[in-house]
Amino acid sequence: MANGSRGSRQAAWEFFGAELKRRREDAGFSQSVLGARVFVSGGYIGQFEQAIRKPQLDVAERIDEALQTDGFFERMCRKLIDDKRYADYFAAVVELEALATRICEFAPTLVPGLLQTAAYAHAVTLAANPFVTDAYVEDIVTARMERAGILKDATRPEYWVVLHENTLYIPVGGPTVMAQQLDHVAALMRERQVLVMVLPYEGGAHACMGGALKLMEFDDAPPTLYTETEYSGTLVDEPVVVKHAQRTYDLLRGAALSPEASLALVESAAEDYRRCTSTT
Structure with a gap:
């Protein structure tokens, strides 16, 4: 469908x-x-x-x-x-992701959609929509997997992600789903399809306490900022605002663990979830 x-x-x-x-x-x-x-x-x-x-x-x-x-x-x-698989405020973002040459994203609580496995996306969708049909959930999950296809294209964008450590330890879907999800992130990191850094708990307060953000750059268009809260999102290309967001992202990267240390932490968290499944 x-x-x-x-x-x-x-x-x-x-x-x-x-x-x-x-x-x-x-x-x-x-x-x-x-x-x-x-x-x-x-x-x-x-x-x-x-x-x-x-x-x-x-x-x-x-x-x-x-x-x-x-x-x-x-x-x-x-x-x-007007694609009903996406919220009205997000449909334009999906179009822009496919055109971007570089995407820089900060995820404070959940693994970003472009990195999600189908099982993780299913759990996230069902948690937010407990009374919908299976067909509705399947449409949302399929759309999310289609979005992630841009990372497999020969012309895929550079994709930088700062994950808050929250994303590793909120057990979305349970231990098995989380182990698979983190294995997927680790595999993308090892294959150098994405560059992921983890912002650790020990870092305390950070430069983006208000929610998720995504910066997108293009060959022949100005960079664009997308920010999101629980019920809405905002797409901005005002140069002053985008420049401020780029500085915020630089501060997040500066406070995050190195890619090597981040990969070790992601793999360690995945192993912790596997141990949970083996003892239950």
Whole structure:
């Protein structure tokens, strides 16, 4: 079901791109001219037309204004980013993750979605939604596994993660699920697909006491910050705010254990959970 949905969404983005190209050419605009009118590069417009990159909603609105298309691209963009498997405030983040060249994330309590195993994601989803159907949980878990696929791509982003030590010792799903989850993180670390550092309890207060944060960098767009609390998230590209968040992330990295010490701690925690399962 999820794979079919993903395929149809991609086909719809390809239609978006084909319509953009047709209407741009009808207006007599080159990609560079249209890009200048909507404040992106001509290369961006080309990537929209090839469905390589998905425009953010404000860009779609400016395209409508430049091409005088009476809200066509805004309406289509709204429909395509409305993926019910994600909270409204998170759908745009999923699109941006796939385009990022570098992602820097801080996780204060839970292993981040891009690193989760299916069993861990299932436990997290069910804990937050105890009355939903199995099909709903499966859709959410499948979507999360699809997101994690960007780490397997040849063009995968650099992925830096600071995990608070909480994430190792909150027993999501029980000892077996946690042992498997931490083994998965350790394997990604050893394979150098991600760079993970653990912020230890002994560090005390730290630079980001308010919640999770994610910084995303791109080849030809300004960096973006995403912050999240329990019920909402905020996507920001205001340069002053992003710069402040980058400094915060630098402080978190400075307070964290080295990658080598972090790997040893992750592996030790996984072994502790395995011992729990062998004695029960």
